[in-house]
Amino acid sequence: MKRIKILFHKRSIAISYIFMVFALLIIYSPVLVGELWLKWDVYDAAFPLSVSISDSLKHGELPLWEPFSLRGVPLSHLIGVSVWSPITIILGALGFTQYMMQIQYIILILLAASFMYLSIKSMINNPWLAMTGGLAYATCGQFVSNAQHLTFLLPMVVFPLLHFSYRKWVEVQNFKWSILIGISFGLLILNNYPPFLFVSALFILIEYIFDMKRLYSVKGTVLKTLSVHTIHVFLAFVICSLVGLVGIYTTLEVVNYITRGSLSWDLATGSSLSYWYWFGAVTPSLTQIIHASRFDINLSMTNVYIAFPVLLLSLSRIPKKKDEWKIVVLIIVAVLLVMGKYTPFYRLLYELIPSLSSFRFPAGFRYLYFYYITIFAMYNFYKLNKEYNHLLKKLANVSCYLFIFIFGFLCLVNILKIQTVMIPRYTVLELALSIIALLIVVYVINFKRTSLLIVCLATIFFSYLGIVRNQSFTIGTYDRPVSYNNEIQTLYTGEKEVEIDNRYIEPSPVTMSHTIFTREFQTGGYVGSFELQNFSKSAINNGLPGPGDPVIFFVDNDSFKMNSSESKPEIIPESIVYSPNKFQVELNSEQSGFVILQQSYFKGWQVSVNGKKDNIMVLDDGTMGVKVDRGINDISFAFKPKGTILTAWISIITWILLILYGVINVSSKFIKPRLARR
Known part of the structure; x- marks a missing residue:
């Protein structure tokens, strides 16, 4: 028992991180081992274009033109395809195959979990809560239902890094944090989906407005502080522009030569989330049941589920401090954003934010909701360890018993074979296990106050449910599509x-x-x-x-x-x-x-x-x-295209210099203490 306590010690950073990675690899093992194959747009659009990118890189050329589709298209200028993303270029140089597309999906998941781990750890300094939040975030509905849209997953990866960098900058206005902010925005530019860039910037701006009182707290130094902030913003802008220069150039060059322009309000808000979608936040089973019972909604790309303990903890405390209310406001804004046409808020953004009128997927902004609700849930649990909270006890009792009643009713419906509710037979076991897990949570909260071990295990369990129930529904297919491995290897190993x-x-x-x-x-x-x-x-x-x-x-x-x-x-x-x-x-x-x-x-x-x-x-x-x-x-x-080639090399050289800067900066932290001890 003592060894277990040591493992769960709040400073067990390496162990908690390795445990998180191992748990995610187990949860996503069907994708990793090739039992479940990514489908839809991954197979029909991203996979062929990725091979075209590799074909160019393997033969010492930049990926500029794709001649075999649509009478030829400028590969370097494709909006919605992250051609110039570092992940795409690195994996492209190795050679994309059907299995490499699986690996790319897993890499995005692990990076998202890692950056979320980093963000939570910097906020509450508890590695096991950081592990729990990272795991819940990396198994949320966006990774489950948008596995076929890799460009929708990159914001899930980048935003935790962006938010972490911003919070560190608020604490200490250091140029290294400004550089990291610039890198984060640069990655969003290279994702080639401008709405993600502008909306992420909007949320950081909202946070800055909330933080202004703290940042400008010293009287008589407002102008000086403003000038310092201007310098940091300028540095972040320069880094962002250099990192994403090829993305900026190609997007601006091609935008007037493509058919896609501004969409009508109805088309631009076609995937808005009505209140029906939010029932799926409770359990994947309700997601499936609603999908089967209401044909006017499409949950294949709009899953809002995140591990139930996260949802419970996010409601467990009444905010007291300004920073807590800030997160609550951001969660509300994120919810209004993904609801699209059902709120006037999205209409305002539709009119004001560039490129949003050409974006037909409000549900794609769920990454902001998932991020802030995970951050808030882990923060609440951290506070609950220091203060007794009657609200959590009441909330746990009411919500858990209510959900237990719902789950029990659905199980009874299934057992009695009542056909008024369409529910798959194989969900009975899941519902029964959910009831047991919720009863354990209620017991712990009522009699053991809060338990980190129980929260971690419950989060892993409910995260696993979110994946296993949607494997063949939205993530992939058990019937492997044609791999074209022989043809692809011929492309890569043949003459230029x-x-x-x-x-x-x-x-x-x-x-x-x-x-x-x-x-x-x-x-x-x-x-x-x-x-x-x-x-x-x-x-x-x-x-x-x-x-x-x-x-x-x-x-x-x-x-x-x-x-x-x-x-x-x-x-x-x-x-x-x-x-x-x-x-x-x-x-x-x-x-x-x-x-x-x-x-x-x-x-x-x-x-x-x-x-x-x-x-x-x-x-x-x-x-x-x-x-x-x-x-x-x-x-x-x-x-x-001379401009594309020039800007591509500028971005590549910028990446090389930034990597060297990062290596020097990190290594100096290890070298200086050793020299001091001598």
Whole structure:
């Protein structure tokens, strides 16, 4: 028993952190061992694009152009795809496979738990509460129901780091915390989903307003304090801009060339959370039951569940201090935010915050609710260890007995086979175990006051329920989709320049963007809601290449139209030489004419004929071409957007310098004490 107490000692940082990581790996083991495979957008959109990124990086090129979907798209500019995120680049350099997508999901979970651990530990200095909060946060509804949207998970990772950095900066206005704030915002920029950046900044601004009295407490120094804060904000802005420069540049460059603009109010608030969704905060079973009984709601991407002890602890104390009320206000604001059209608050943000009008997923902001309610719950428990609280006892009795009654009723309905309520048969065991767990919680609160061990174990249990009940519902599928491992390995290990078929195939909604694996061109595919305007215009005018049409072809000067119907069949090459971001072909014509590349034009395309740079022509259908003389011509089309390449390298170099700064800063903390002891 003494050893157990030592393990749970509040300074057992290493043990508590390792325990948290181990518990998460066990909870998510079906994903880790390949028993459960990620599905939907992960498989149909993120996976092919990730392979395209790896294909470029493996051959020493930046990921700039993806030619096999939607008649070609600028990979470097895709909004909603975190092409330039450090995680994407590192894993891309290693080589994305279907299993690597699983690993990426696990990495995001572990990073989110780690940063939440860091944030809670800095607030209450109890590693086991930090472990509990980190584990609950990493198993909440956003990780469960948005496993297919990796760009929706990165804010879950970054915001705890951002909030931790901000709180440390409030304590001590040190430049290292300003730098870390800048890095956090830079990561949100590189996620390529601007609404997450602006809304996260809004919540930090609200906190700053609450903290102004403390920050400007010394009379007569307001101007001096303001000037110091301005310097720190400027430093954070510079770091943020340098880290995310490639994301800023590509987003601003592409935004006027894509079809997606401002959405109507109805479309932009389509995933708002009504009060029905919040029943799912109690237990995953209620989530499933409501989903089965009400077909007007879609819980596949809007799960609001977090381990029940967290919900209970968040209601266990009446706030007394200003900092406590601040967290309560932020929780309320987060709830109003995700409720979207059901509150006037979101309407205000819809009108004022840039890019929010093009974002159709208010429920995607749940990460703010999950973060603040977890922080508040762990803080409340920490306070409960120091003060006796009658409210917690009453709340525990009323809420737990109420939930026990609900669970018991549902079990009875299932046993008696009453069909008025649709409930899966296999939830009976879960409901029974939930009743036992809640009875234990009630007993501990009533007779043992508070117990860290019970809270930790109960949180792990209810976190596990949140995952196991939604494994095949939203996380993944037990039937492994086609892996394309052989095709992918051929891409990575083959020569940089390869010959591929010079033709388009039939676009298929089944293959989606999977022609990336086989290097086959199609005008279909799926890259989220991204679509170039010139592609959309061609589609409306029936100007897209059809099955069997060439990617590169020749038309002579007498041709009436610059399309493949006017091409000379004997001059059309059967294959072309492809390498990342580049097409090459050799044509022999008896007269001068034009060589056409049926890829959507975007700023950055260059062409050279026989090694000499030439002027590129942009055609009415949004494709491109070049004029050539008669005879043998070696034509090369290359996508080399200078601004993107420059800003990408600036961001990469900034990351390298920041890593070196971090290593020096951390190592100095270990070196100085040793030198002092000598």
